[in-house]
Amino acid sequence: MATEHTGAVSTCVDSHGSAIGMPQLCFDWFPNQIFWLVITLVVVFLVLSRVALPRIAAILAERQGTITNDLAAAEDLKAKALAAEEAYTKALAEARAEAQRIAGEARAEIQAELNEAIAKADAEIAAKAAESEKAIAEIRAGALESIEAVAKDTAGELVNVLGGQADDATVAGAVEARMKG
């Protein structure tokens, strides 16, 4: 450094290039420092106020807007999900009611068929019973007739054996009178 050989170039630096006292109090440098500081501050202020700060403010506002929009969209989707759930529940309830209706119908149909079948069976049974009764009555009537005939024959024979003279009409009349009780 030139200062080492030529001696102090200012009142603040000695011939070895070391500071004399506090460099902060060297008034020789003040105009230089103040001049460049003012330039610096003006540049910084212009950069900040013209470019940086409006841009950052815009970014922050945009982000706020995006967040608000997203929240609104989320709210919307939530409402849609609720509506979908409601529709699902409704459809489920309807399906359940329909199933119950169908089951009830089927049950009623089966019951009707069953009733019909029972009625038919009853009718058949009744018919058979009537037929049987008729047959029994016929048999009984047949039996009575046979008894009457046998009784007449037997009575006639008995009269004959006992030595009477049995005429058919009298025997018949007597037997009939007896049978009537």
Next chain:
Amino acid sequence: MASEAQAADKAAEGGSLVFHPMDQFIVKPLFGDGAVGMFTITNSTLWMGLAVLAIIGLLVLSTSKRAIVPGRMQSIAELAYGFIYKMVEDICGKDGVKYFPYVMTLFMFIVTANFLGLLPKSFTTTSHFAVTVVLALAVFLTVTILGFVKNGAGFLSLFWVSSAPLALRPVLAIIELISYFVRPVSHSIRLAGNVMAGHAVIKVFAGFAAIAAISPVSVLAITAMYGLEVLVAFIQAYVFTILTCVYLKDALHPHH
């Protein structure tokens, strides 16, 4: 650097420790030698210019993508913006927000200059009273002029503490007046003093490292001091800014 070589020579010659903790604050021309004139490009000019570049890089280049989901640098820019914006809004109120770019300019310059000053071999522009006094005076003059423009003579009610007993008010007025005019002094010396002291202490510890036996302690001490200085670099910028906001609030709302 030549001065350090000189110091080493002297130390070798004298066989004793030589400290030049203040040499780091010397303002010198960046190109060639000679006197420092008003427009000379000096190391101070260089580091102020680097501060400007750093601010542009941090606040302009990092936000050039305008990403909705910010990257790291954009996050820092938004953080700085939100930090100072909220400070101005909280302290000065809604009507103080229009002075936000001025406050932001002060904060960004001081904080970047402080941090750049922590780089080895760098020059700390904010360690000079010439710089901090200009910053503080700018705040002081702005606040005083703004106070009178906004409130007229009502700005003087700042000194008339209406909540105090009437007998005490003249005394308080004198105290308030003195404290008002001391503001730029404390405002500027606080910043430059803190920054300068920290850097000088680191340099003193570095001087002790010349003795082999205590050099590990010296390195540890430098590391610890450096950590503290990182804290101080931010805190002093924060303090300067918050005081600016408080003074601005006085100008906008002088009534206690």
